Amino acid sequence: MNRQAAFFLVALAVLFGACLKDPIPDPLNSNPFDQDYTGTPLVEVTSTNSAVILDDDGLPIDTVMVFHFQVRTDLFPASTSYRAITRDPRDGSELTYQDDDQFARSIANVVIGQTYCMEAQLEVVGTTTRVWTHCAILQ
Amino acid sequence: MNRKPSIGSLVDRRSARPRKVFRLVLAFLLVSGIFGSPAIAQTTGQLRLVVDPGHDFQVILDGAHRMQERVLDLSEGNHRLQLWAPTRRIVDTTVYVRAGSSRELVVRLPYSAEFLAHQQEVKRFRERLWLNKALPTVATVGAAAWTTAAYLDYRKAGRQLRDDKDLYTTSADPGEIAELKNDRIPAHQDDFRRSKVMLGVSTGVFAVAAAYTIWSYRRADRTPLPLFDDSEKVRFDGLVWLPGPDGRGGGRPD
Numbered sequence: 001m002n003r004q005a006a007f008f009l010v011a012l013a014v015l016f017g018a019c020l021k022d023p024i025p026d027p028l029n030s031n032p033f034d035q036d037y038t039g040t041p042l043v044e045v046t047s048t049n050s051a052v053i054l055d056d057d058g059l060p061i062d063t064v065m066v067f068h069f070q071v072r073t074d075l076f077p078a079s080t081s082y083r084a085i086t087r088d089p090r091d092g093s094e095l096t097y098q099d100d101d102q103f104a105r106s107i108a109n110v111v112i113g114q115t116y117c118m119e120a121q122l123e124v125v126g127t128t129t130r131v132w133t134h135c136a137i138l139q
Numbered sequence: 140m141n142r143k144p145s146i147g148s149l150v151d152r153r154s155a156r157p158r159k160v161f162r163l164v165l166a167f168l169l170v171s172g173i174f175g176s177p178a179i180a181q182t183t184g185q186l187r188l189v190v191d192p193g194h195d196f197q198v199i200l201d202g203a204h205r206m207q208e209r210v211l212d213l214s215e216g217n218h219r220l221q222l223w224a225p226t227r228r229i230v231d232t233t234v235y236v237r238a239g240s241s242r243e244l245v246v247r248l249p250y251s252a253e254f255l256a257h258q259q260e261v262k263r264f265r266e267r268l269w270l271n272k273a274l275p276t277v278a279t280v281g282a283a284a285w286t287t288a289a290y291l292d293y294r295k296a297g298r299q300l301r302d303d304k305d306l307y308t309t310s311a312d313p314g315e316i317a318e319l320k321n322d323r324i325p326a327h328q329d330d331f332r333r334s335k336v337m338l339g340v341s342t343g344v345f346a347v348a349a350a351y352t353i354w355s356y357r358r359a360d361r362t363p364l365p366l367f368d369d370s371e372k373v374r375f376d377g378l379v380w381l382p383g384p385d386g387r388g389g390g391r392p393d
Contacts, residue, residue: 023297023304025304078311
């Protein structure tokens with residue numbers, strides 16, 4: 001009986017040992033193209049700076065803030081074509097950059113010492129990624 | 140020509156009377172020796188017993204002598220024979236034996252009613268035993284098949300989820316990722332959970348069925364066969380007195 005019981009228990013243990021666990025991690029957000037992605041932004045702001053716009057006579061007419069962006073293609077799960085989109089949250093104006101991994105966007109009518117933000121996202125195969133918002137104080 | 144009698148002839152003549160007596164005695168002995176033997180043998184006859192079963196029957200002759208002979212030399216006349224064998228009924232018959240003849244008595248001992256009832260009981264017992272083993276075995280085999288199917292389903296659901304995860308990890312299509320996360324993965328996770336529950340239930344049923352099967356086999360192996368009490372043997376033993384090992388009564392022939 002003991003041998004039979006042992007065999008039986010081993011068989012059950014093997015059966016249960018062979019059982020699979022749910023392989024889906026919770027939360028599932030590790031893919032950078034996922035809307036719920038929480039890792040390193042795909043579109044980073046490498047630096048910001050201000051610039052004074054002069055007219056033809058050399059007189060300053062406006063101050064702009066320039067955001068320098070970099071697309072982290074090294075984080076892509078697979079090589080793909082993309083379009084970067086930047087949006088000024090103040091007026092919703094968008095600019096796009098096709099397959100550029102480094103680009104810059106400036107915003108006008110800024111005041112030194114104020115905080116300004118810029119939204120960036122990618123569009124891949126007709127679908128956009130999550131939006132990353134970058135804010136900086138104009139120096 | 141006169142012949143002179145020899146000494147021998149003189150002796151013969153003198154002893155002629157005793158020789159005549161001797162010859163008469165010799166003649167009587169010869170007659171009784173040569174022809175007398177058949178005259179004595181003709182007072183018995185031979186009875187050969189052809190009995191079914193032929194190997195272990197016993198016979199009581201004239202209510203007095205219990206034996207296992209197949210050939211009986213019997214005096215002329217009626218003889219009562221009571222035949223019995225294990226599991227059979229006693230057959231009581233009277234046979235006329237003619238002197239100097241040899242005859243066969245063919246008897247088929249019928250099975251006793253108790254033995255037939257015992258056979259039925261053994262048959263029922265074996266059927267019950269078979270059923271007691273077969274039903275749990277069938278249940279266990281069924282549960283094993285169910286468990287196997289549930290495990291395969293479970294493994295398939297798990298594999299599907301792994302494929303979904305791989306696709307999620309490697310996909311560079313946000314639309315596909317959204318579809319994966321919103322539709323496919325939740326549906327496959329439902330399948331996985333369902334198959335997991337089914338596997339647990341089927342494994343539990345299989346464990347119970349297998350344990351019950353082992354127990355029922357062990358119980359069946361321990362259950363003794365119904366015993367046969369040969370009441371005809373008791374009756375047969377009572378038909379004739381047999382001395383015991385000490386020469387007194389109460390002996391049991393076996």
